Structures are given as C-alpha cells and as structure tokens.
Amino acid sequence: MRTLVIGDKRWSSWSMRPWLALRHAGIEFDEHLIRLRRPDSKERIAAVSPSGKVPLLIDGDLTISDSLAICEWAAERVPSLWPSDASARAIARSVSAEMHSSFVAMRTEMSMDVELRTKKELSRDARADVDRVMTIWREARVKWGQDGDFLFGAFSIADCFYAPVVTRFRSYGVTLDDTASRYSEAIFAHPEVRAWCDGVERD
Ligand SMILES: N[C@@H](CCC(=O)N[C@@H](CS)C(=O)NCC(=O)O)C(=O)O
Structure with a gap:
C-alpha cells in the first residue's frame, strides 16, 4: 500500500492539497502524519523525506515530493481530477x-x-x-x-x-x-x- 506523509491537519496546507486529491479520486493510501512545530519535527521529516518537507508520497520504489507533483501523479490515474x-x-x-x-x-x-x-x-x-x-x-x-x-x-x-x-x-x-x-x-x-x-x- 502506498503512503502519504503529511503534517498536522491544523496547519499543513501543502499536505491538505494532495490528501484531498487522493481521497476525492478514491485512490487508497495509508496516512503517516508527522507532527509539526515539535522539537523533533525536522528529524522525523528528514528520516523519510529527501526534500525535508511534507507532503510526500511513497509508492513502492517511487518517492514523490511536492504537493503539485503528487496531485499530477493522482491525475495520471484518475484524469477527472x-x-x-x-x-x-x-x-x-x-x-x-x-x-x-x-x-x-x-x-x-x-x-x-x-x-x-x-x-x-x-x-x-x-x-x-x-x-x-x-x-x-x-x-x-x-x-x-x-x-x-x-x-x-x-x-x-x-x-x-x-x-x-x-x-x-x-x-x-x-x-x-x-x-x-x-x-x-x-x-x-x-x-x-x-x-x-x-x-x-x-x-
Ligand atoms: N512546495 C512544497 C512545500 C512543502 C512545505 O513547505 N511543507 C511544510 C509543511 S506545510 C514543511 O514540510 N515544513 C517543515 C519544515 O520546513 O521543516 C509543496 O508544495 O509540497
């Protein structure tokens, strides 16, 4: 199963965007939420994210950084996005x-x-x-x-x-x-x- 790594739903506008796209399109994913604004946030993000940012989509060998790129990945599967x-x-x-x-x-x-x-x-x-x-x-x-x-x-x-x-x-x-x-x-x-x-x- 693919994983979407996101930040807090309260604050992470960049995470909200692909999360909405995937959910609206019915593309299943596991959600891995990393709490932001915590002393260990940077380390926890860096441990999974080459860009040091969230969101991030991990699908097998593929790691896609950036909200817009993840949305485009979703639209390749569900063009009606x-x-x-x-x-x-x-x-x-x-x-x-x-x-x-x-x-x-x-x-x-x-x-x-x-x-x-x-x-x-x-x-x-x-x-x-x-x-x-x-x-x-x-x-x-x-x-x-x-x-x-x-x-x-x-x-x-x-x-x-x-x-x-x-x-x-x-x-x-x-x-x-x-x-x-x-x-x-x-x-x-x-x-x-x-x-x-x-x-x-x-x-
Ligand atoms: N251009 C990126 C921006 C991503 C971004 O700035 N994410 C913030 C959270 S909303 C982040 O990872 N902040 C953690 C940090 O900078 O340590 C995208 O569209 O995904």
Whole structure:
C-alpha cells in the first residue's frame, strides 16, 4: 500500500492539497502524519523525506515530493481530477500553479490554522493577494463553473489548491464577495474537506 506523509491537519496546507486529491479520486493510501512545530519535527521529516518537507508520497520504489507533483501523479490515474475540456484544464493548471508559486504575503500573514477564528488587518501586499484570489475564483466560476459548484464545475485539483485558502479566509475574517461566499460554502460542504477539518489534532 502506498503512503502519504503529511503534517498536522491544523496547519499543513501543502499536505491538505494532495490528501484531498487522493481521497476525492478514491485512490487508497495509508496516512503517516508527522507532527509539526515539535522539537523533533525536522528529524522525523528528514528520516523519510529527501526534500525535508511534507507532503510526500511513497509508492513502492517511487518517492514523490511536492504537493503539485503528487496531485499530477493522482491525475495520471484518475484524469477527472482535471477538467475534461482542454482550455479549462489549461486554466485550472495555471491557477493551481499560481497558488503553488505565488501569494507570499497572504501566506505569510495568514498561515493556515483550521481552528483559528480572528479578524486581522492585512498589509497592502496581502490585500492584493486576497483580491487576486477572489478574481481567479470569479473568472473561473463565470467562465468554466456552470456544471457544478466548484471553480471548474466538478471538484478538481484547482479546488484542492484553493481549499486551504478558503479556510484561511474564514480564520482571518476576510470579507468575501458573493462568488467567494458561495464557493466557500461549496468547499466546506465537500465531504473530504469536512473529513480533513474533523481530523484536526486537538493536542
Ligand atoms: N512546495 C512544497 C512545500 C512543502 C512545505 O513547505 N511543507 C511544510 C509543511 S506545510 C514543511 O514540510 N515544513 C517543515 C519544515 O520546513 O521543516 C509543496 O508544495 O509540497
């Protein structure tokens, strides 16, 4: 059986993404959770992860680092993890890659904490990141989202990439536009998002 190595469900946004993709696709895996922010976290991750990071997928001889690479591995097995329309698929990949590589201010000021509820004054850069995310959501929903409640209609890897952002907006009291508000409801209603949030460590 393959193993997905992840960090705490409360904090590890990068772990949440492939976990959602694999679970949504029905790809079975054993979960190996390494507690983060503990004195021995680095050693415990280094013992299994050549990159020194989680998530990590171990499938026999194959060790795949990085959330997006693991999601792509899953999509090779279950292609419906990306939209079927080639143009929609290109944009879904583009916005997922943008999430993966950008939004540094938002990520720094609003780190994922599924349990947190607060109201935070954001810097101009973080505010610009939040606005860009809501624009991505609006454009995807209007252009590609007619056949479902998610960014490209059916739940896809793009939603796996933005689900942690939805939790951040809730945690930090971000005011949502109508599209973002409806999209957040859809994300929180998704059974695997609920399973992730229900699985948050309490100690
Ligand atoms: N680009 C990587 C980022 C992975 C990452 O930064 N993971 C964090 C946890 S969310 C980590 O392993 N932190 C432990 C450490 O840096 O010691 C990905 O997409 O998987």
